[in-house]
Amino acid sequence: MKVPVTITVNGTPHHAEVEPRRLLCHWLRDDLGLTGTHIGCDTSQCGACTVLLDGQAVKSCTVLAVQADGCEVTTIEGLARDDRLHPLQEGFWERHGLQCGFCTPGMILCAVDLLRQHPQPTEEQIRHGLEGVLCRCTGYQNIIAAVQYAAERLQPATPQKVG
Amino acid sequence: MFPRAFEYQVPGSIAETLELLAADPEETKVLAGGHSLLPMMKLRLAAPRRLLDLRRLRGELAYTHTTDGGLAIGALTTYHALLAAPAVAQRCPLLVEAADQVGDLQVRNRGTLGGSLAHGDPAADMPAVMLVLEAQIEARGPQGSRRIAAPDFFQGLYTTALAPTELLTAIHVPPLPARAGAAYAKFRNPASGYAVVGVAALVALDAAGKIATARVGITGVSDHAYRATAVEQALVGAEPTPEALAAAAAHAADGIDPLEDVFASADFRRHLTRVQTARALRRAVERARAA
Numbered sequence: 001m002k003v004p005v006t007i008t009v010n011g012t013p014h015h016a017e018v019e020p021r022r023l024l025c026h027w028l029r030d031d032l033g034l035t036g037t038h039i040g041c042d043t044s045q046c047g048a049c050t051v052l053l054d055g056q057a058v059k060s061c062t063v064l065a066v067q068a069d070g071c072e073v074t075t076i077e078g079l080a081r082d083d084r085l086h087p088l089q090e091g092f093w094e095r096h097g098l099q100c101g102f103c104t105p106g107m108i109l110c111a112v113d114l115l116r117q118h119p120q121p122t123e124e125q126i127r128h129g130l131e132g133v134l135c136r137c138t139g140y141q142n143i144i145a146a147v148q149y150a151a152e153r154l155q156p157a158t159p160q161k162v163g
Numbered sequence: 164m165f166p167r168a169f170e171y172q173v174p175g176s177i178a179e180t181l182e183l184l185a186a187d188p189e190e191t192k193v194l195a196g197g198h199s200l201l202p203m204m205k206l207r208l209a210a211p212r213r214l215l216d217l218r219r220l221r222g223e224l225a226y227t228h229t230t231d232g233g234l235a236i237g238a239l240t241t242y243h244a245l246l247a248a249p250a251v252a253q254r255c256p257l258l259v260e261a262a263d264q265v266g267d268l269q270v271r272n273r274g275t276l277g278g279s280l281a282h283g284d285p286a287a288d289m290p291a292v293m294l295v296l297e298a299q300i301e302a303r304g305p306q307g308s309r310r311i312a313a314p315d316f317f318q319g320l321y322t323t324a325l326a327p328t329e330l331l332t333a334i335h336v337p338p339l340p341a342r343a344g345a346a347y348a349k350f351r352n353p354a355s356g357y358a359v360v361g362v363a364a365l366v367a368l369d370a371a372g373k374i375a376t377a378r379v380g381i382t383g384v385s386d387h388a389y390r391a392t393a394v395e396q397a398l399v400g401a402e403p404t405p406e407a408l409a410a411a412a413a414h415a416a417d418g419i420d421p422l423e424d425v426f427a428s429a430d431f432r433r434h435l436t437r438v439q440t441a442r443a444l445r446r447a448v449e450r451a452r453a454a
Contacts, residue, residue, distance in 0.1 A: 003171055020171030020214065023205075042164050044202050045354050047269060056243070056272040062201050063273070066171055067194075067216060110268060131356070132267025 005069040009034070010078025018065045025049045025060035028075060036076035036105045040134070047133030050106035051075050057113035059132070076105035079112070087153035088112060088146070097146030099137035106133045111147045120151060166204035170213045177223060177303060180330055183215055185305055188327035193217055195239055195278035198270050199287075224277070224332060227251050232338030234258075238277025238331045242266075245276065255336055257345035257363065261292045264349050266356040280316070281331045283323045283387065285422065286357040290317050290388035292347060294380030295363040296336050304329035317387040340367035340376050344450025348443035350435050352426055358383035359427050360435040362415070364443035366403065368451045374398045377411075379443070384421050384436050393417040394440060403448040412441035 002017040009032060018027060028034045028051070037060055040048035044062040051060045052074035079086040088108045091097060098104045107130065114121060114129035121129065126147050127140075135143060174180040184191055192211035194200055203209040217224070217239060224239040227248040234254050236245070242262040245251050252259050265271055265279075265288050279287050280300060293300070293313040300311045305328055316324045325331055339345070345365040349358050360383045367376035377398035379391040393414035401407045421432040 001170070019168070021166045021168055021204075023165055026165065042205070044198065044270070045356075047267070050269055057269045058273055059269045061205075062198055064171075064197070064201070067197065067218065113268065113272070128263075129268050132269045 003066050003069075005066055007065070007068045007070075008072045010074060016065075020064060020066050022065045023061055024051070024053075024063040024065045024068055024073070027065040028060060028073070034075045034077050038102055038105060040102065040106075045134070046103070047106045047110060048103050050109045050133060052109055052112060055113070055116065057110045057132075074109070074112075076108060079108065086112075087150040088115075090153070091146035091149035092143075095142050095145040095149050097139065097143045099139050103133055103135045107135065107143060111150065114147070115151055115154060119154065121147070123148075164205040166201070167207060167210040169204075169211055171216065172213065173216045173219055175219050177220060177330065177332065180215055180217065180220065181303065181305060181328070183213075184330065185328050187213060191215060191327075193281075193330060195275040195281075196241060196273040197278075198266070198274040199278060199282035199284060225275075229254060230335070234334075234336040236276055236334045236336070238281075238333055239275050240277070241273065241275050242271035246271065255296065255339070257292060257296065257347060257365070258336070261288050261347040261349075261361075261363065264288060264347065264351070270356065276334060277331045280334070281323060281325055283317060283319070283321045284357070285320055285386050285388070286352075286355075286359070286361075286383045287388075288347070288349065288358055288361050288382060291358075291361050291363040291380035291382035293334070294388055294390050295345065295365045295378045296339075297378070298337075299335040300331060301333040301335060302326075302329040303332045308332070310335065314390060320386040322387070339365070342369070342451055342454050343367035343376070344447045344452070344454055346443045346446035346450065348439040348446065350439055360384055360432060360439050362436070362439040362443040364440065364447040366398070366444065366447040366451045368403065368448075372402070372452075374401050374403050374448075377444075379415065379440060381415060381436060381440070384416060384432055385419050386422070389419065391415045391417070391440065394444075398444075403451075405445065408444040408448065409441050412437050412444060415440035 038048040040046035049060045190212035224237040226237040228235045349361040363380040365378040369375040377395045382388040397411035416433045416436045421429040
């Protein structure tokens, strides 16, 4: 039996009837046509399907669409604002953080959460935070550089003293 | 891959969850973060007829409270929340160290402590930690609430003391002994992040600097996490020298017939168990000295 849900995707509320066993990644890709969410291993290991669920990075192959009822989902399609790339997207461009691009949406969305948790991450924190997204082009070095690029861009222009 | 069709319900209270569970206990599963259950359902290793999504119980069951010297942790507390909780960092750094090594960032965002314990995966990290902390696991069922000591809780491959009509609601961590240090040393499967071998160790020193208490919990090696009692017995009363720790760690897999899989043979696992036990003990002693 289908279940009614309301899920806000990239700022737009969607009312839908979904089968409980429908995975969030399938709903995003097949029902909404948001194919930027990639499906890699399908066993919650590779992280290509990572999206933000209420701001937290999650593997959408391991979340049922019904679990996202009432939540906000951000996919890679929702990251740019007014044709301006998100600083992480810009970083991946500027620092050659991708080769084939398959892991890139997951990598970027995971990095959004990482930078939310650690606005000024050390290299070790970046590596630890991105463990859940696998790159097969061995591009990790440039991916780290891309995240560092974005971390710098996301800092306030004038650092303010606290306290 | 996707699961077999199931009926989906979102109970609004613990009482309602227990009623729904009691209606068809063998065919009903509860869903917390879903990071153990959903992968099994996708592989059709599990195919419950009914799924109870606990997301409306987060208000009731996602918390970290300090108790009399210890901690009470709600079953729906995610690893991410454990890592962010000052009470946990202050009372139980071992839990933080281990939680930070579970899966990866995305898994830690969704996965819950209660969900992992109830699942009983032989390679999960938290069972080893629960054994060493001598935690009590609280379950609520039709007859009310009961507390299960960690060694009685883990019983076998995906098998726990939890009855099909019960819901795991909380984890109670008692205060640690005085002058104690603890550590979690893990050799992780590079793909899944699960423990090939995970060793939690807690060492408390007496006033003379000798070992007063030693607790060692090991996961990934047997069909369920176990206390390495031979290691513990060899350490109590001993000077915590590197030699004594290494000699005791050699007993880490005594009496155990280690699991074997495509990634690690039984012999390799036995070897890793001793190596990781020695590492966990060394770090625990360093921390006990600094405490």
